[in-house]
Amino acid sequence: xxxxxxxxxxxxxxxxxxxxxxxxxxxxxxxxxxxxxxxxxxxxxxxxxxxxxxxxxxxxxxxxxxxxxxxxxxxxxxxxxxxxxxxxxxxxxxxxxxxxxxxxxxxxxxxxxxxxxxxxxxxxxxxxxxxxxxxxxxxxxxxxxxxxxxxxxxxxxxxxxxxxxxxxxxxxxxxxxxxxxxxxxxxxxxxxxxxxxxxxxxxxxxxxxxxx
Amino acid sequence: xxxxxxxxxxxxxxxxxxxxxxxxxxxxxxxxxxxxxxxxxxxxxxxxxxxxxxxxxxxxxxxxxxxxxxxxxxxxxxxxxxxxxxxxxxxxxxxxxxxxxxxxxxxxxxxxxxxxxxxxxxxxxxxxxxxxxxxxxxxxxxxxxxxxxxxxxxxxxxxxxxxxxxxxxxxxxxxxxxxxxxxxxxxxxxxxxxxxxxxxxxxxxxxxxxxxxxxxxxxxxxxxxxxxxxxxxxxxxxxxxxxxxxxxxxxxxxxxxxxxxxxxxxxxxxxxxxxxxxxxxxxxxxxxxxxxxxxxxxxxxxxxxxxxxxxxxxxxxxxxxxxxxxxx
Numbered sequence: 001x002x003x004x005x006x007x008x009x010x011x012x013x014x015x016x017x018x019x020x021x022x023x024x025x026x027x028x029x030x031x032x033x034x035x036x037x038x039x040x041x042x043x044x045x046x047x048x049x050x051x052x053x054x055x056x057x058x059x060x061x062x063x064x065x066x067x068x069x070x071x072x073x074x075x076x077x078x079x080x081x082x083x084x085x086x087x088x089x090x091x092x093x094x095x096x097x098x099x100x101x102x103x104x105x106x107x108x109x110x111x112x113x114x115x116x117x118x119x120x121x122x123x124x125x126x127x128x129x130x131x132x133x134x135x136x137x138x139x140x141x142x143x144x145x146x147x148x149x150x151x152x153x154x155x156x157x158x159x160x161x162x163x164x165x166x167x168x169x170x171x172x173x174x175x176x177x178x179x180x181x182x183x184x185x186x187x188x189x190x191x192x193x194x195x196x197x198x199x200x201x202x203x204x205x206x207x208x209x210x211x212x
Numbered sequence: 213x214x215x216x217x218x219x220x221x222x223x224x225x226x227x228x229x230x231x232x233x234x235x236x237x238x239x240x241x242x243x244x245x246x247x248x249x250x251x252x253x254x255x256x257x258x259x260x261x262x263x264x265x266x267x268x269x270x271x272x273x274x275x276x277x278x279x280x281x282x283x284x285x286x287x288x289x290x291x292x293x294x295x296x297x298x299x300x301x302x303x304x305x306x307x308x309x310x311x312x313x314x315x316x317x318x319x320x321x322x323x324x325x326x327x328x329x330x331x332x333x334x335x336x337x338x339x340x341x342x343x344x345x346x347x348x349x350x351x352x353x354x355x356x357x358x359x360x361x362x363x364x365x366x367x368x369x370x371x372x373x374x375x376x377x378x379x380x381x382x383x384x385x386x387x388x389x390x391x392x393x394x395x396x397x398x399x400x401x402x403x404x405x406x407x408x409x410x411x412x413x414x415x416x417x418x419x420x421x422x423x424x425x426x427x428x429x430x431x432x433x434x435x436x437x438x439x440x441x442x443x444x445x446x447x448x449x450x451x452x453x454x455x456x457x458x459x460x461x462x463x464x465x466x467x468x469x470x471x472x473x474x475x476x477x478x479x480x481x482x483x484x485x486x487x488x489x490x491x492x493x494x495x496x497x498x499x500x501x502x503x504x505x506x507x508x509x510x511x512x513x514x515x516x517x518x519x520x521x522x523x524x525x526x527x528x529x530x531x532x533x534x535x536x537x538x539x540x
Contacts, residue, residue: 016381019458043462050484051458176386196385196450 006033010048011040011067018044019051022072026057027203029074037070045070102139104205105131108212110149121156127211128157132164139205140170141190142198147211148177153186161189172198214466215421234352235286239433241355242282242417243345253349257282259419260296260340264376264494265393268307268337272314273397275339278419278495280322283345284404285417285498287353290322290345295329298338311339322399353407355426356433357414358501362528364438365510367403367519368395368497370423370488371451378450378459388450395448396495402517403498410502410510418496422467424489424536426499428474431535434501439537440489440526442481447488455484455491463492476534489538501528 008025010018022037029035039045045061045068052059056075061068111120112127128150131138141164143151150157151173165171171190178184178192202208228236234253235245243257259279263271276293283290295315299308308331319326324343358364375392378384384392400417407415414434416426423445431438467490477486502510507524514522529537 015462016377016383016459020381020383023457041462043460043465046465046483047458047460049458050456050460050487054456054458054484194385194387196383196453 007036007038009038010044011038013039013044015043015047019047022048022051023055023203026052026055026072026074031074031076033074035072035074037072038067039070040067042068044068102136103207103209104140104142104201105138106142106144106202106208106210107147107150108145108210110146110155112211124150124211125156128160132160137164137167137169140172140201142172142174142193142201143177144174144198145177146181148173148181148183151187151189152178152183153188155188158188165189170201172201174198214463215425215470216466219470234349235354239354239356240429241433242285243288245286245347245349245352245354247349251348253288253347253352255283255286255288255345255347255352256342258296258340258342260298260338261494262336262338264372264396265379268310269314270393270397272311272316272339273318274314274393274495275311276315276318276341277397277399279341279343280318280324281400281417281419281495281498283343284400285353285355285415286345286347287351287404287408287412287415288345288347290319290324290343292327292344293319293324293341294327294343295331296338296340296342297329297331298334298336299331300335300337301333303337307337311337315339315341318397318399322401351408353412353415354433355414355416355430358430358434358436358438358528359413359503360436360528360530361504362413362501363504363507363524364427364440364526364528365500365502365507365514365522366418366423366446366497366525367400367500367514367522368398368418369446369448369451369521370418370491370493370496371448371454372396372494372496373422373461373464373491374451374454374459374488375448376494377461378454378457381459383454383457383459385450388448388454391448395497398495400498403500403514403519403522406510406513406517407498407500407502409513410506412500412502412510414501416499418493418499420463420492422464422490422492423496423499424471424475424538425467428471428535430499430501431531434528435531437529437532437535437537438526439529439539442478442485442489442538442540444523445489445525446521446523451488452485455488458484460484460487461492464490467492471536474535475538476536477538478540480540481538486538497522 112123
């Protein structure tokens with residue numbers, strides 16, 4: 001089943017709009033899909049090419065009377081890769097793009113669901129035991145707000161988290177939240193992240209489930 | 213305005229032959245310098261632009277710090293400032309009040325006085341200042357004195373153009389916006405003061421033409437070549453990632469296209485890293501050429517004055533094939 005190549009007209013748009021439109025369009029497409037972007041100035045051509053190349057997509061540009069046609073083939077990695085200054089460092093397991101079909105979980109609370117806090121804690125523990133037992137581990141677990149109580153010392157699900165982390169799941173905790181709850185020193189699984197990276201992860205993910 | 217267009221327009225202006233005009237159009241320096249008496253020179257400059265941030269008060273501070281910087285880059289002390297403002301009738305006048313309040317605050321911090329100004333109705337707000345400063349004629353530091361063997365020190369990290377583009381795109385991480393705003397509102401007063409202590413040979417502030425644009429003016433005015441070491445150049449947080457995402461302002465490409473033939477890059481340097489060096493800076497730092505043996509002293513004094521992000525980023529060489537060389 002092949003999709004018709006999509007076309008995006010960014011003519012007349014000033015920087016940074018063409019990059020944002022291209023990014024949005026690519027985010028909605030599956031890997032290997034083609035997107036044709038039309039721009040009418042060299043700045044937009046360079047910026048869109050820079051963005052797409054660095055995000056792991058392939059770009060072919062042709063010029064026609066001062067207008068540019070950019071044929072972009074979406075790569076498998078929907079994420080901005082770490083920029084390499086010199087020789088390419090070995091990929092850390094952490095930096096691997098999420099494999100297809102794997103789910104990213106955004107966890108915004110240390111309790112699962114509204115209602116009794118005790119029940120919420122039991123349900124959260126049960127969720128993590130189930131998650132850790134799945135055949136395909138989650139692509140990423142992202143903890144924000146009181147969710148960071150789950151990735152720090154004293155968490156009831158630390159054992160499951162560490163198991164998933166060792167199995168290739170990226171575990172990220174929001175730095176602002178760790179600061180707010182004074183937990184930065186107590187991070188016990190994964191690493192500190194920021195809203196910018198979190199947003200990139202969510203945008204680049206195949207599938208996101210929010211646990212609140 | 214891009215450097216290519218500007219050069220073309222300025223070429224048509226007659227150059228003054230008045231011997232009292234110590235610095236004029238011909239060296240593309242930051243400000244004009246006019247010798248009034250044997251021990252007093254007037255430094256005169258003007259700079260204004262459209263908002264780079266949403267907060268009018270912060271914009272006022274940034275525009276004023278940017279205009280005052282031209283006097284500091286010449287080794288002078290600001291004395292008087294005149295507001296230059298354009299403002300649309302459709303915006304509440306309180307916004308203009310906030311812009312002017314921010315500007316006045318920076319001028320006061322610089323120890324200067326706002327003595328008046330001029331406001332024009334226009335479609336888009338613009339603000340800046342014309343600033344007059346004073347210095348002893350012998351203490352003037354132009355962009356022309358760099359000597360082979362000098363080291364180059366940059367006093368503020370690069371990246372405000374890219375971060376402001378990312379702010380417009382709502383893609384800027386908060387720590388990047390914060391750092392950029394903090395740096396754009398910071399005066400170059402202390403950097404200017406300590407570079408005189410260290411006997412700096414040449415100086416320019418890094419603004420619209422980017423690091424390499426202003427460096428090219430310094431190299432050309434001094435008849436030397438400048439060599440930069442990419443990994444030592446300080447950057448604001450997030451700048452490398454944002455550049456790699458293509459959040460690069462048009463001015464960066466104008467600066468690059470104007471200069472490209474005069475810069476030789478190590479071929480291993482990727483395009484987005486090059487772009488950062490051409491990125492137009494708002495109220496950027498000072499690029500100072502100082503004798504090699506004085507560089508440590510200057511860095512130490514800069515750090516003592518709270519400018520801990522200043523770094524040695526390159527050196528001055530005999531005039532070579534390229535005006536500028538960038539190594540990894």
